[in-house]
Amino acid sequence: MSDTTAPALLLAVHGTRDPEGARTARRLAAATAAASGAPVRLAFADVREPDVGQVAAAVDGPLVVVPAFLASGYHVRVDIPEQLARVGRSEAPVARALGADPRLVAAAARRLARAGHRRGEPVVLAAAGSSDPGALAEVERAARALSGLVEAPVEPGYAATAAPTVAEAVASLRARGAGRVAVASWLLAPGLFQGRLEEAGADTVAGPLCPDPAVAEVLADRYAAVCAGTGERTLVPQAG
Template identity: 45%
Template structure:
């Protein structure tokens, strides 16, 4: 990464997946706005790896930036899309937001009183991604399920738990914002679905911690 221009700290370039959901788009923008309000001394910008514009490769061009992936695991988008954009622009990338104890605790606070918990993630064939999901589920004593794919579908896991006698089932949504996957969870047969993770104020702190880990600048936390 190049040195900060005129003593200014590097740009915090938050990079989200992207969604066609208007509600999800608004939630991610609000998260980034809250980060910017917490650190008014920083130039905080938003880019995407899919669906929406600007894409990370375009947004990072010419910037002295720290990329903070608004993603919940080090899957393909982190290892390929973001890594390639960073390498081409002499920038640096922080670790993704997840898995992290902050997110686990956010979910734990919302699953109290459940007989059974289903950790619902978007789904991926990426082995590193699946290992991250399994680790989060283990910490929550939850059953893993996916919103996409042919195995461990959320409705099937909920139905199995119901057959086994669970009376109150909570779906712990391991999703940052609303979208098609999140909406599908409300039709999966559980008693409760936790809000998207970006609703938790602690996620703002986590974004800034990721940035601070690479810059050693005061984070205001």
């Protein structure tokens, strides 16, 4: 049963033109509502509407913004806070990004196993990419953690913005003698970037982390930590 006195949970996701990606976002919102017991509103940080500001402006009462992003890149640090400030909701706290949470790394390992990864087969952990060094460091931490779980070498690769690309990382492993190479998806939903993983030349390509229930569980925990005053949060600039 949900607590009607709790702040609304505004789930901020990456926008996509892919219909299945949008459906995944809606399913994730429903799963997060079930995991958190909070009223959940879905918003897109880019590409699609409604955006975070539009949804925040329509919420009557307190809210907590929870970014469904695997790294604290530009969207989390700049876009979402600016959209809140634009509509005068700068008081709304923004929870920290998902990061290399062990539950998500374990989910990536499960998705990889489901795709047919073989023990010892080298892996590229494929992330969206960012120009932010801190965001790239989060991906590298996830790669190290995944390596321990799957008992194989794991190297990061990126679908955009950063280097090496996923295809370059796959080719590099082959050049060093790897007979087979797998790609683990460090993405939440299908869309343009997941499609690039399929074209990177790997023998095994895992699907995105959703619909693994760990994603909604971590999002619910981010919300609960902010409500309890124990969670890190992104500072939101004041309007004007």
